[in-house]
Amino acid sequence: MDTRVLVPLETVTVEAPPTPVSFVPTPTATYRQHRKAVKLTVEPGRPTNVEQPPVPLPYAFGARVLIWKQDPSVEEIGTRKAFLHGIVLEGPRDARIASGAPGIAPVSPNAFGDFVMTPGTPQFDAVHTFAVVRQTLTMYQRALAATGSDSPIPWYWNSEENTDPLQIYPYGLSNVMNAYYSRHENCLKFGDFVPTGSKSRVYTCRSFDIVAHETAHAVLDGLKPNWLLADQPPQTGALHEAFGDLTAIFLTLSQLDQCEAVIAQTKARMHDKTFLADIAEQFGLALGRPNGLRNADNDITMEEAGTEVHGLSQVFTGAVYDILADAFHQEREPDRHDDAAVLHRVGEYLKGLVLRALMQAPDEHATFADVANAMLQLAREDGKAEDYLGFIRQRFVVRGVLAEPAPDADPGAALAPGVQDAPGAVQDRRACCGTMNLAEYYQLDNVLDEELRALQRWCAANRRTPPAPPEPPPEWPEPV
Ligand SMILES: [Zn+2]
Structure with missing residues (x-):
C-alpha cells in the first residue's frame, strides 16, 4: 500500500521550515528542489537528452x-x-x-x-x-x-x-x-x-x-646572431642589454594580476616608484641599491653614457619606459575601462613594436637610431595617431638618440641619429651581466689567430728557418 502523503503544492511556501537532513522521497516541491540542487552539484549524472551521445571534451x-x-x-x-x-x-x-x-x-x-x-x-x-x-x-x-x-x-x-x-x-x-x-x-x-x-x-x-x-x-x-659579439659597436651591445631589461618589464605587463599590482602601487602614476621599473630587486638590495640592480625609470642621456654598455643600455630602456608611461596616460579612460586592463594592452602593443623594430634593424652594427626610426615607421604603418608618434619621437630626441627634426621636415622621413658611437669605438662591458662578459662573445680565437699570423710575418721577414732536426739516437744492439 502506498503510504506516501501527498502535500498540495499551494501549501509549500518560501517560508517553509528548513529541510530536514534525511529526506523522505515524497514528491513535494521542497523535495524536488533538493533533488535538483544535488543533481547540479554532487551528482550531476548524465544529460537528460540521452539520445545524443555525450561529446568528449578535448x-x-x-x-x-x-x-x-x-x-x-x-x-x-x-x-x-x-x-x-x-x-x-x-x-x-x-x-x-x-x-x-x-x-x-x-x-x-x-x-x-x-x-x-x-x-x-x-x-x-x-x-x-x-x-x-x-x-x-x-x-x-x-x-x-x-x-x-x-x-x-x-x-x-x-x-x-x-x-x-x-x-x-x-x-x-x-x-x-x-x-x-x-x-x-x-x-x-x-x-x-x-x-x-x-x-x-x-x-x-x-x-x-x-x-x-x-x-x-x-x-x-x-x-640577430652578430649583435652579441664584443667587436660590435657599443650601441649594438647596449641593445642586447636593454632588450633583457625591457623583457622583464614586458613579461610583467603580460600578466594581468601584476598590472593590477602596479596600478595599485602607483595609483596609476607610472613614474612613481614601482617594482615594474626596478630590475632585479633582491640582487639590487644585496648591492645596497633600493631601486633594483637597474632602474628603467631613469633620465640618463647618450652624452652621459659614453661607451659603457650597461649605462648605455639604460638610455634605451629609459626611453621605452617613458614611451610606455606616455602611451598609458594617453590611452587611460578610468571612467570607461579598468586602468590595469589598459596598462596590459599598452604593454602588449609596445612589446610587439620593440620586437618588430629590433628585427627590422641591420644584422650588424645596429644603432639605437635604427631601432627608434623603425619603431616610428611601424607605429605609423599601424595607424597610430600623430600625437602617439610625437611622444615616441620626443622621448628619443630628449635622450640624444635621435636628432631634433627640422620644422619643415617630412614627418614620415627617418630622423638623423643624435649622439653616435665614435668610429672604431670599443664596447666597455665591465658592468654588464654575465652573458656580456663571457669569453665566447669576444671571438678570442680570432685574437689568437691574429697573434699567430703576426708571428708568421715576423719569421718570414727575418728569414727564420727551423733548426735542424736533432741527431737520431745511436742504435743500441738488440737485447739478447
Ligand atoms: Zn644581460
Whole structure:
C-alpha cells in the first residue's frame, strides 16, 4: 500500500521550515528542489537528452605552476599560480626548454600534471626558472604571431639537424654573483651567493627579472646572431642589454594580476616608484641599491653614457619606459575601462613594436637610431595617431638618440641619429651581466689567430728557418 502523503503544492511556501537532513522521497516541491540542487552539484549524472551521445571534451594540455611574481624580497606581491599552456613533462621540460641539472633532481608533475612546489625548495626553484623562461619565449612567439608570422623563434644553435632545447641550470654557478646565457653550452646558468654581512643566500634564479633578462639574450641571439659579439659597436651591445631589461618589464605587463599590482602601487602614476621599473630587486638590495640592480625609470642621456654598455643600455630602456608611461596616460579612460586592463594592452602593443623594430634593424652594427626610426615607421604603418608618434619621437630626441627634426621636415622621413658611437669605438662591458662578459662573445680565437699570423710575418721577414732536426739516437744492439 502506498503510504506516501501527498502535500498540495499551494501549501509549500518560501517560508517553509528548513529541510530536514534525511529526506523522505515524497514528491513535494521542497523535495524536488533538493533533488535538483544535488543533481547540479554532487551528482550531476548524465544529460537528460540521452539520445545524443555525450561529446568528449578535448584533453586540456597544460600545467599549473607556482612562481615568484618578482622575487622573494618583494614580499608585498609574493607568489602567483600560473597556467602554462602546452605539454610540460618531468624536469620540467618541453620541446624547446629543458631543466634538470646538478643539485636539483628532476621534478615530477602531480596527478593533475601540475608543478606546484613549496617556495624555498630546489623543486620550486627549478619550476619557477622553467616557467619564467617558458613565459618569455611564449610571449615573443605570440608577438610574432600577431604580425601574421607562424615561424618559431629559433635558438642560436638550431638548424635542420639540431633542434636541441635551451638547457636551464638554476644552481649552475655556485657562489657566483651573476647569471649568463651561453650559446656554446646551449644554456642559461644562474648563480647564488651570500651577500656581505648577510647570512642568507641569494639565488638569482628566483628573480623573475633576471630569468626574463637572460632568456631575452637567448631569444635575441637566435634572431640577430652578430649583435652579441664584443667587436660590435657599443650601441649594438647596449641593445642586447636593454632588450633583457625591457623583457622583464614586458613579461610583467603580460600578466594581468601584476598590472593590477602596479596600478595599485602607483595609483596609476607610472613614474612613481614601482617594482615594474626596478630590475632585479633582491640582487639590487644585496648591492645596497633600493631601486633594483637597474632602474628603467631613469633620465640618463647618450652624452652621459659614453661607451659603457650597461649605462648605455639604460638610455634605451629609459626611453621605452617613458614611451610606455606616455602611451598609458594617453590611452587611460578610468571612467570607461579598468586602468590595469589598459596598462596590459599598452604593454602588449609596445612589446610587439620593440620586437618588430629590433628585427627590422641591420644584422650588424645596429644603432639605437635604427631601432627608434623603425619603431616610428611601424607605429605609423599601424595607424597610430600623430600625437602617439610625437611622444615616441620626443622621448628619443630628449635622450640624444635621435636628432631634433627640422620644422619643415617630412614627418614620415627617418630622423638623423643624435649622439653616435665614435668610429672604431670599443664596447666597455665591465658592468654588464654575465652573458656580456663571457669569453665566447669576444671571438678570442680570432685574437689568437691574429697573434699567430703576426708571428708568421715576423719569421718570414727575418728569414727564420727551423733548426735542424736533432741527431737520431745511436742504435743500441738488440737485447739478447
Ligand atoms: Zn644581460
